[in-house]
Amino acid sequence: xxxxxxLTACLLVVAGCxxxxxxxxxxxxAGPEGEAPAQWSQVPDTFQLETRPAEPYSxxxxxxxxxxxxxxATSPEGANWTPYIEADPRVRVRFDEEVYPxxxxxxxxxxxxxxxMAVYEEKYGIGTDWVATSMMFRLERP
Numbered sequence: 001x002x003x004x005x006x007l008t009a010c011l012l013v014v015a016g017c018x019x020x021x022x023x024x025x026x027x028x029x030a031g032p033e034g035e036a037p038a039q040w041s042q043v044p045d046t047f048q049l050e051t052r053p054a055e056p057y058s059x060x061x062x063x064x065x066x067x068x069x070x071x072x073a074t075s076p077e078g079a080n081w082t083p084y085i086e087a088d089p090r091v092r093v094r095f096d097e098e099v100y101p102x103x104x105x106x107x108x109x110x111x112x113x114x115x116x117m118a119v120y121e122e123k124y125g126i127g128t129d130w131v132a133t134s135m136m137f138r139l140e141r142p
Contacts, residue, residue, distance in 0.1 A: 019048070019058070025080070028056035029094045036100040036141050040065030043095070045124070050092040051084035051104075063093075063139075064119040070102070071116045073134035082135060091139060102139040112138075 019026045029050045043065045049072060050058040059081055063072045070093065074082060085091065085104045092101050107113050117132055 026058045029058050029092055029099050031094055031097045031099045033092075033099045033101060036070075036102060039068050040070045043070065048094040049081070050094070050099075051081045051088075053088060053090050057081055057084055062120075062124060064116060064123050066116055066119050070139040071107070071119075071136060072104075072139065073116075073120070073136040076133045076135055078135050085137065090142070093139065101142055103142050104137040104139055107136040107138050 019030070026048075029048050043063060046060050046062060048058050049061045049063075050056050057080075061072050063070060065071070089104045090101065091104045092099050094100075107116065113132075113136055116136060120126070
């Protein structure tokens with residue numbers, strides 16, 4: 001086995017045991033579970049999103065806040081985790097050590113999508129081409 005293959009196998013084992021590691025998905029997020037704040041004022045550049053409560057699948061993701069709502073987006077085709085949300089909209093997010101249970105709702109309103117897209121561009125300083133056509137979810141309190 002090459003060193004690269006061995007390193008990759010070790011990373012997959014470690015990631016499968018819990019937290020997402022960079023772009024490698026993880027399992028259930030650890031930390032105390034709390035009630036989501038009324039206003040999402042301090043959203044880190046990258047945070048963790050957990051989907052599929054029966055068999056947790058978590059990732060590191062970019063997201064933005066707009067008022068009392070939190071949003072995440074992915075490509076128009078979706079990602080590995082989007083079918084999990086379609087099957088069960090219950091998700092959890094973790095900022096620092098606190099975990100918040102939420103419910104993912106697909107954004108299908110063009111005006112809302114455009115407003116969130118502007119927040120993504122302002123926060124990350126990126127072009128909005130990928131967000132403009134993205135599959136976007138609003139993460140609401142349950």
